Amino acid sequence: xxxxxxxxxxxxxxxxxxxxxxxxxxxxxxxxxxxxxxxxxxxxxxxxxxxxxxxxxxxxxxxxxxxxxxxxxxxxxxxxxxxxxxxxxxxxxxxx
Amino acid sequence: xxxxxxxxxxxxxxxxxxxxxxxxxxxxxxxxxxxxxxxxxxxxxxxxxxxxxxxxxxxxxxxxxxxxxxxxxxxxxxxxxxxxxxxxxxxxxxxxxxxxxxxxxxxxxxxxxxxxxxxxxxxxxxxxxx
Numbered sequence: 036x037x038x039x040x041x042x043x044x045x046x047x048x049x050x051x052x053x054x055x056x057x058x059x060x061x062x063x064x065x066x067x068x069x070x071x072x073x074x075x076x077x078x079x080x081x082x083x084x085x086x087x088x089x090x091x092x093x094x095x096x097x098x099x100x101x102x103x104x105x106x107x108x109x110x111x112x113x114x115x116x117x118x119x120x121x122x123x124x125x126x127x128x129x130x131x
Numbered sequence: 132x133x134x135x136x137x138x139x140x141x142x143x144x145x146x147x148x149x150x151x152x153x154x155x156x157x158x159x160x161x162x163x164x165x166x167x168x169x170x171x172x173x174x175x176x177x178x179x180x181x182x183x184x185x186x187x188x189x190x191x192x193x194x195x196x197x198x199x200x201x202x203x204x205x206x207x208x209x210x211x212x213x214x215x216x217x218x219x220x221x222x223x224x225x226x227x228x229x230x231x232x233x234x235x236x237x238x239x240x241x242x243x244x245x246x247x248x249x250x251x252x253x254x255x256x257x258x259x260x261x
Contacts, residue, residue: 042146042260068146093153114157121255122132131139131260 036061038124039086042068042131045078050130060085063124065117066109067091071098074105091117134158135166135249140261141173147259148177148191154257155198165204166253168195169246170238173261175213178206180235196237210240 039058043050051073054064064086066073074090088109095102095111102111112120121127136155140147155165170177182192199206214223217233220240224232234240250256 040257042150068150094150114153115161117154118157118161118163121134121257127255127257129258129260 036063036124038063038065038120038127040065040067040127040129041070041073042129044069045073054128054130055084055086057128058084058086063087063089063120065089065091065112065120067094067117069094069098071095071100074109075100076104076106079106089116089120132163132254133166133252134163135253135256136168137246137249137256137258138168138170138174138177139172140259141176142182142191144173145261147174147261151257151259152191152194152198154259159198159202165202167205167207167245167249168199169249170206170208171212171243171246172209173216175208175216175218178208178213178218178235178238180233182235192235196235199237206238207241207245208234208238209243209246211243213240 039054039062041051041054041064045051058064071090071094072078089112090105090109092111092113136151138147138151142148158165177192184190195206208218219229219232220234221232223240
């Protein structure tokens with residue numbers, strides 16, 4: 036059980052793509068910083084994925100993205116939620 | 132749980148330090164402890180005592196210093212990454228015959244082994260990349 040974090044936009048970087056190639060079932064992906072663009076309904080990743088999706092609220096707000104613009108399977112969390120995820124998952128792998 | 136943080140992004144070019152700062156505060160707020168914050172690659176620029184941001188902006192080097200002091204954790208700067216970028220403590224300034232040292236108080240230069248050690252001795256190691 037790994038928590039993957041991605042901080043690059045899916046429109047300008049391969050980070051999310053590479054993350055999903057490596058991620059296993061039961062892993063989670065947290066999108067933060069410019070990575071939050073990967074949570075948009077218009078940015079649906081092509082790869083099949085059975086991971087849990089999370090996006091950081093503060094970074095969504097900083098970019099003027101409303102939660103309604105995010106894909107349904109993505110859960111919006113704050114920094115406290117980020118810490119909770121790191122408690123639940125055994126290790127954290129950062130993609131940048 | 133014991134947490135350590137690794138910061139690879141420099142200030143003013145990447146969000147890494149800001150993200151790490153907010154995360155670290157959230158970790159402490161949830162009752163965990165921080166063992167070490169390790170600055171690597173361009174992240175070492177966070178440790179410059181010569182940083183002089185405008186007064187209406189956050190001064191993250193000083194805020195890290197305060198947070199580390201209040202919560203008793205280490206601010207460790209990779210020595211190899213630092214000296215090649217001109218971040219020197221008194222020892223290194225003498226060793227390389229440089230006219231001044233500029234490592235901010237509260238930060239210490241040390242080896243990459245300290246990052247490995249953080250990974251081994253902390254329950255979680257979280258990296259914030261550029």
